[in-house]
Amino acid sequence: MTIPSDLDISRATSLRPIEEVAGRLGLGPHLLEPCGRHVAKVSLEAAEELADRPRAKYVLVSAVTPTPLGEGKTTTTVGLGQALDLLGHRSAVAIRQPSMGPTFGIKGGAAGGGYSQVVPMEALNLHLTGDGHAVTSAHNLLAAMLDNHLHQGNELGIDPQRITWGRVLDVNDRELRSIVTGLGGRGDGTPRQAGFDITAASEVMAVLALATSLRDLRRRLGRIVVGGTRDGTPVTAEQLRAAGAMAVLLREAIKPNLLQTTENTPVFVHAGPFGNIAHGNSSVVADQIAARCADYVVTEAGFGADMGAERFFNIKCRASGLRPDAAVLVATVRALKAHSGRYRIVAGRPLPPELLAENPGDVLAGADNLRKQIENIRLHGVSPVVAVNAFPTDHPSEHAVIREVAEAAGARVAVSGHYLGGGEGAKELAEAVVEAAAEPSAFRSLYPDSADLRTKIETVARRVYGADGVSYTPAAARSLRECEANGFGSLPVCIAKTHLSLSSDPSLLGAPTGWTLPVREVRASAGAGFVYPICGDVRTMPGLGSSPAAERIDIDERGEVVGLS
Known part of the structure; x- marks a missing residue:
């Protein structure tokens, strides 16, 4: 079976005028600032104008600890939004704007993929409306x-x-x-x-x-x-x-961008904070507007549930005042096999052939990570739904293992084929999310504002990461005292660590125990409203690989982009 490229699928999509997409949400033309036919800025006046409407069910999409290739959170987020529409629920998707660094590096763009992506793909991945440049x-x-x-x-x-x-x-x-x-x-x-x-x-x-x-x-x-x-x-x-x-430079950038999926489901694309040292979630204003426009808002948090989801719950929800009704945890066969410690996955290189062979035992061997991430969702009083992002190389026996593990941990489970099937392929997932979101919300933050910074750090380290404790360098301890003295002690914490492990060591797979979180530096992001301890070697300026995507991106004779992925 030959699968068209994401770019080919995007170009084959029958796009609706952006005013029509907005109309599905009840957003009138007076609230739009069109940027061409298929992208628009949404006025912040929308939040006030729509304030009397009922609030949507609010659904977060997170994941198990990912491999360097990622496990398809954005694609799952888009597919779920499309499937909710097919079930008769008015939905809106909310995601971050891609950074051009990864787009031209190894990772490529962040529009989703297959038949569950945000379009037009070129606009989304290349500048969009210039918000990144304004920042x-x-x-x-x-x-x-x-x-x-x-x-x-x-x-x-x-x-x-x-x-x-x-x-x-x-x-x-x-x-x-x-x-x-x-x-x-x-x-x-x-x-x-x-x-x-x-x-x-x-x-x-x-x-x-x-x-x-x-x-x-x-x-x-x-x-x-x-x-x-x-x-x-x-x-x-x-x-x-x-x-x-x-x-002044940001007065236009604060307005969310409205696009659509390959099935014309509305998508808010706004802001793109780094998932390592920042909270890794799309904007509060986009979610607040979307929450008054739809029956369901589906948003995504960066990396695994120990990072993006924890920050969504404890930082973003504090700022927005919105309470999540359910959380989707994306899992893949390849990620759980990788967490068995028996395979090595390297970004930019083909998967090891043996990883693609049927082996439910290896899936089970890496399942501790799935169990811990389900627990991390439950820590916040939110109902988890495990979405098995199905790949053509998967085997039914391997999906069965994930289902058995997730159900034993008390989570709903659905196998989702949204990449090839679009919304139709995610219907089982959408039905499970509707069930989970119907339960009374028991959402809670992990710690109170009044706790001191050490208590907040150690609460996240022990309860979310599974650490035995926390160690501080003298410089970090001094910075913590300065933060408290300068009035930043009531802020939440945003712990900067590797995204490739629940621990601070990227080589520790699964759900490691018997380790200590090393805090080497502490900084205050007083404007954003959090304090971030830095643990281990966290790069805030990536480098290019030996074969960056930029080498394959070009303009053809018709003036169209080629090689974008």
Whole structure:
């Protein structure tokens, strides 16, 4: 069987005018700012205008700890939205905007895949409406004003050794991780060591994703801490008088983008915070608008349930005030086989042939990760539904093992063939989600705001990751004390660690026990509204691989994009 490429499927889709897609949600033309025929910005006035409508059922899509290839959360999210529509429920999908770094790197785009993807694919993966560029500009404007303040006499007494604000770029470029700025003559700035992160890792992107209004965005930008004085007093964007101009650059970016799926289901695409050091979820304003437009809102959180879902529950839901009604946990045969420790999967390389052979025993050997991630959903009082994302190379005996393990852990289970079958292939999953969402919500946060930062870190480490405890470097312990002293102790925590393991060590598969979470550094994202402890080696500026996707992307003689995946 020859399967068309995602790009070919996208181009073969019969797209509806975006005004018609919006009309399915009750969004009138006066609330839209069209960007061509198939993309539109949605006015923030929609949230106020639709406030009297009933709130939709709110469904999160997460996953087991993924392999480097990913397990198809976005495709599952899209397929579930399509299937809910087929069952007669008005649905809206809400996802993050792809970063161009991974699009031109190894991972490729993030539009979903097969017959469950967001279209037009090229628009989604390449710039879209320029929100990412606005974030880049706002972030780098703050960096420029910070360095200019140093150059112009440093009235605020900023200690150059305490500066934490670098620059960002939406390109994978390892050469920029650590640089020296200000080289040249006296008029060329103040030399200091600095560096670049990828735009998705910018605190400005996290702020955009968590802001509830333009006014809230402006306040959060002002609270961003760029460094400190010699006595440790934080210095903010407001003190540098940069926050107002940053808000101006973001005033269009805060409006969610509306697209559609291959079956014309409405999709809100907005913000793209990094899944390692930020909360890895799409925007609050998109979800708040969608929640008044549909019967079901299906949104996705980055990486496994120990990361994106935990942050969704404890950070995003705190900001939005929305309560989830159910959570989907995507599992694949290949991921559970990988968690057996018997296979090695490398991004950009073909899967080992033996991994594709029928072997339910290896699936069972890696099932501890599935059990733990089901437990992580339940910790928050949310009903889990395991979605087996079916691949053509899977075997029924392997699906049967996943079903048996999930049901024994108290979760509903559905095998979903949305990649090839679109919404029709995800009907079993949609029916299970409707059942789960009908149960009374018992949602709860994992810790109260009043808990101290160490308690919050250790609660997540022990209860979600399965750690025996937490260790802190002297620098991290000192930073925690400074965060508390500076008034950040009531903020939630966003623990930066590897996404390839429940632990902080990417080589520890399954559900490891007998380990300690090592916190080497702690930073405050006061604008976004969380404190992030850094555990292990977490890269905030990826590099390109030996054969990046950019080598295969081009323009053909008709002016159309080729090679995008």
